[in-house]
Amino acid sequence: MMRVSVCQLNARDDRSQNLAVARGLLDRAAAAGADLAILPEYVDYLGRAEGAPKPEPIDGEFAAFFAGAARELGIWVHAGSFHETGPDGDRTYNTSLIFNPTGERVALYRKIHLYDVEIAGRVSYQESRTVAPGGEIVVADVAGVPTGLSICYDLRFPELYRQLAIAGAKVIVVPAAFMMHTGRDHWEILLRARAIENQCYVVAAGQIGDHEPNRTCFGRSMVIDPWGTVIAQAPDAVGVVTADLDLDRLETIRRELPSLANRRL
Numbered sequence: 314m315m316r317v318s319v320c321q322l323n324a325r326d327d328r329s330q331n332l333a334v335a336r337g338l339l340d341r342a343a344a345a346g347a348d349l350a351i352l353p354e355y356v357d358y359l360g361r362a363e364g365a366p367k368p369e370p371i372d373g374e375f376a377a378f379f380a381g382a383a384r385e386l387g388i389w390v391h392a393g394s395f396h397e398t399g400p401d402g403d404r405t406y407n408t409s410l411i412f413n414p415t416g417e418r419v420a421l422y423r424k425i426h427l428y429d430v431e432i433a434g435r436v437s438y439q440e441s442r443t444v445a446p447g448g449e450i451v452v453a454d455v456a457g458v459p460t461g462l463s464i465c466y467d468l469r470f471p472e473l474y475r476q477l478a479i480a481g482a483k484v485i486v487v488p489a490a491f492m493m494h495t496g497r498d499h500w501e502i503l504l505r506a507r508a509i510e511n512q513c514y515v516v517a518a519g520q521i522g523d524h525e526p527n528r529t530c531f532g533r534s535m536v537i538d539p540w541g542t543v544i545a546q547a548p549d550a551v552g553v554v555t556a557d558l559d560l561d562r563l564e565t566i567r568r569e570l571p572s573l574a575n576r577r578l
Contacts, residue, residue: 315458315484315558318342318350319518319534321547322393326360326525332375335393336382338553343386345555348456351518352393353534354407354465354490359524362443368398368405371421376410384416389455393488393518394424394464404445409462409488411453419454422462423447426470432494440466452480458560461513465489468503471510478511478573483563487517490524496531501543509541512567514558521551539566 320338324331335356342350357375358365369375379392390412397408407424425447427440450473451462461477461484468487477485485507491500500519508515514537521532534547536556545556567573 315456315560316346316348316555317484317516317536317558318345318347318553318555319516319536319545319547320350320352320553321519321521321532321534321551322353322356323522323530323551324353324356324359324520324524326358326364328358328366331356331358332378334551336378338551339382339386339388339390341553342555343388345553347388347555349389349391350553351391351486351516352488353518353520354394354488355396355520356393357395359490359520359528359530361525365396368396370398371408371410371418373398376418379410380412380416380418383412383414387414389413391486391488391518397423399445401445404443406447407440407444407464408447409464409486411455411460411462420451420462422451422464423449424464424467425450425473426466428466450476450480452477452482455484458558459483461485463487465491468507469499471507474507474511474513478513482511482513483560484514484516484558485511487515488519489517490520491531493529493531496533500531500533501535504535504537505541505543508537508539510572512539512563512570512573514538514563516558519547521547521549539563
């Protein structure tokens with residue numbers, strides 16, 4: 314068994330407050346006995362671009378904060394994602410960091426797929442204007458469990474998740490800030506599809522509620538088993554939900570319905 318907690322957050326335009334709330338959620342996860350706690354995308358800041366804090370390197374204050382939390386609580390911490398210093402003056406990276414219970418950073422993933430979307434009268438968002446894509450597929454050893462990393466919009470690209478499964482992932486994490494109008498129709502369906510087709514646990518931590526300017530995130534953080542069953546789901550509020558991942562059940566599903574073993578492409 315591996316116990317995971319998904320932490321649902323409403324990050325706004327106050328970085329210090331966002332981090333304080335995130336730490337409180339990690340405290341609750343640790344109290345629930347979690348081996349691994351997962352925070353959402355952009356834990357550090359969700360607000361107007363002109364008010365955004367300066368991007369940080371991977372060994373900056375953001376990393377130090379969550380390394381300290383992991384060490385003090387004695388749990389694995391997936392710190393959602395943050396605005397990492399990018400390759401040039403115009404773009405950051407959207408980056409996830411994982412820390413082990415001693416506070417050591419053991420994995421880094423930069424979001425590969427960028428959210429460039431135009432929906433007339435509803436949303437106009439070009440993430441690639443301010444964010445550079447990553448290029449590395451990452452499977453990390455988390456408490457002895459191969460864990461694939463992804464972020465938000467990556468969820469719509471099944472080829473990434475298949476590559477994570479081929480690389481050995483048994484758990485795939487999805488920190489996200491899914492918008493309300495897409496989340497209510499697509500979030501759960503996509504998460505369950507990725508779990509079923511790759512016979513993995515999918516653990517998704519989302520932002521919830523309103524964020525400036527004029528953005529509302531869907532929330533509904535959840536944990537899904539390799540059969541596609543939702544085994545835990547957060548209500549529409551900031552909080553923590555915890556579930557046990559039965560890795561023996563995963564192996565049974567892969568053995569009895571060996572779709573990964575039977576693939577020909």
